[in-house]
Amino acid sequence: MAPAAVVASDRPDFLVTAEEPKSLQSIFVRDEDERPKVAYNQFSKDIPVISLSGIAGEERGRVRDEVSKACSEWGIFQVVDHGVPQELVDSMTQLSRAFFALPAEEKLKYDMRGGKRGGFVVSSHLQGEAVLDWREICTYFSYPLHQRDYTRWPVKPDGWRDVVEKYSESLMGLACKLLGIISEALGLETEAVTNACVEMDQKVVINFYPKCPQPDMTLGLKRHTDPGTITLLLQDQVGGLQATKDDGKNWITVEPIQGAFVVNLGDHMHYLSNGKFKSADHQAVVNSNSSRLSIATFQNPAQEAIVYPLDGVVKEAEGEKCFMEEPITFAQMYSRKMSRDIELARQKKIAKLQAQEPEGAKA
Numbered sequence: 383m384a385p386a387a388v389v390a391s392d393r394p395d396f397l398v399t400a401e402e403p404k405s406l407q408s409i410f411v412r413d414e415d416e417r418p419k420v421a422y423n424q425f426s427k428d429i430p431v432i433s434l435s436g437i438a439g440e441e442r443g444r445v446r447d448e449v450s451k452a453c454s455e456w457g458i459f460q461v462v463d464h465g466v467p468q469e470l471v472d473s474m475t476q477l478s479r480a481f482f483a484l485p486a487e488e489k490l491k492y493d494m495r496g497g498k499r500g501g502f503v504v505s506s507h508l509q510g511e512a513v514l515d516w517r518e519i520c521t522y523f524s525y526p527l528h529q530r531d532y533t534r535w536p537v538k539p540d541g542w543r544d545v546v547e548k549y550s551e552s553l554m555g556l557a558c559k560l561l562g563i564i565s566e567a568l569g570l571e572t573e574a575v576t577n578a579c580v581e582m583d584q585k586v587v588i589n590f591y592p593k594c595p596q597p598d599m600t601l602g603l604k605r606h607t608d609p610g611t612i613t614l615l616l617q618d619q620v621g622g623l624q625a626t627k628d629d630g631k632n633w634i635t636v637e638p639i640q641g642a643f644v645v646n647l648g649d650h651m652h653y654l655s656n657g658k659f660k661s662a663d664h665q666a667v668v669n670s671n672s673s674r675l676s677i678a679t680f681q682n683p684a685q686e687a688i689v690y691p692l693d694g695v696v697k698e699a700e701g702e703k704c705f706m707e708e709p710i711t712f713a714q715m716y717s718r719k720m721s722r723d724i725e726l727a728r729q730k731k732i733a734k735l736q737a738q739e740p741e742g743a744k745a
């Protein structure tokens with residue numbers, strides 16, 4: 383049986399071109415059941431928007447309750463009044479757009495293919511996908527500081543590196559503030575989740591989704607949950623982030639709010655909470671009217687951090703059970719997730735090929 387993975391020669395080096403393509407290459411065409419069901423600009427107000435103003439004082443209880451409700455229902459919410467300076471957000475957005483507008487040969491100096499840690503690539507740096515995502519990405523591994531490899535950080539456009547450093551630091555601060563509230567929302571000490579991360583790891587992925595000739599047949603980023611603890615997502619005003627809380631039956635498009643961050647809980651957080659908090663089930667759709675930029679800051683635990691419900695979360699006296707059989711490390715959790723995703727894609731491809739075979743050819 384043919385392998386499900388994309389072969390290297392099918393993968394374009396870049397998507398941004400002077401002349402917009404008229405049709406979609408087949409490598410981007412998704413199966414019908416994966417295609418978008420809701421328009422990129424049909425915005426919904428279902429995702430809670432939470433103001434962090436007064437979080438260190440008398441508003442803390444309100445913020446905690448709102449976060450708790452959003453995490454149980456969706457695993458996703460937006461935050462405003464978060465303290466990240468607007469000028470920094472504006473510079474980060476503007477310089478990121480300028481990076482994707484650079485000539486392809488400049489971006490390809492940081493080509494990530496072949497397992498490089500950080501840089502530029504089309505779709506995803508992961509191996510084994512059967513269909514490609516309609517996006518270019520640039521990614522930085524920003525924390526822990528002692529693992530930072532500046533040789534993988536683009537030097538153009540001028541000044542960007544400096545802005546990325548400031549942005550990373552500011553978002554690390556916001557993430558820690560949020561993890562404190564999330565710990566309290568679980569009825570635990572403020573430091574419980576950050577302690578469980580051992581040493582906080584941070585990766586910034588800048589997603590650029592060019593205008594797409596046939597947006598109904600593809601996705602900017604296929605449906606997934608983020609593996610880590612939380613993700614802070616900055617999106618422009620175009621729209622395209624979609625979420626589902628009922629396993630893909632209904633989708634909503636998250637309304638872009640100027641200056642807000644979308645907060646997604648990841649699988650690590652879901653496990654730490656014994657499933658009380660959801661990991662956000664989401665995807666990004668594209669459109670033919672405008673390109674879109676989003677910047678995802680992934681806050682992950684250390685590779686050796688233990689993934690298991692936190693002490694005090696499982697109330698055995700109230701009849702609750704621990705939903706994990708045994709503790710595993712984050713590295714194990716991640717590799718199991720990746721193998722599962724690749725295996726699912728492989729099985730799907732096989733089923734599709736078998737369905738296409740003429741009756742007589744089926745053994």
Ligand SMILES: O=C(O)CCC(=O)C(=O)O
Nearest residue numbers: 587589622623666676678
């Ligand atoms: O672009 C978006 O809105 C979603 C990005 C995302 O989910 C990711 O990078 O993991």
Ligand SMILES: [Fe+2]
Nearest residue numbers: 606607608664
């Ligand atoms: Fe994501």
